[in-house]
Amino acid sequence: MEQPPQGGVEARGRESPLDREFMKVIRYLGGEEAVRVVEALRRMGEATDEVLANEVGIRINDVRKILLKLYERGLLSAIRVQDESTGWYIFRWRAQPDQVDTFIRSRRRKVLEKLKRRLSYEESRSFFRCDNCEEVYMPFDEAMERAFICPRCGAPLKGIDNSRAVERIRELIKKLEAE
């Protein structure tokens, strides 16, 4: 089966790993409704929000929300064209499965940055907690300010060994960096 040179129209049942990855991301970002919208979009190659809303039976405002969300993340492209009958400008949307790698990379980078900040936070401090109050958990400086007394129940705060947490974060970072 020949694919049209412009792409977009997909032969059903012949999804590449990239397409599968793309749809996974779509589902993650927008749920089932987004999946329906994007599947319709890929079937049609290119479509306006109105046509899409009719095709999938989702309210046009919801379709627009989905389209914008995905557009902001680079997963769809939009071309502004003038409607021949009304003279209004409308957008023609198109799925960009090839952008999924960029999206995943930037997401991974953000997660990595967060983990690294967390690691240096955990590494640079010792932590204190209260035996009675589960939610009382604080770094050394804060515990010192409170004279090592639990602010909730008044019991003495105890130092915690956070080396396991540090180890777990290190492992996650290593795993992400290897991917």
Ligand SMILES: [Zn+2]
């Ligand atoms: Zn307490």
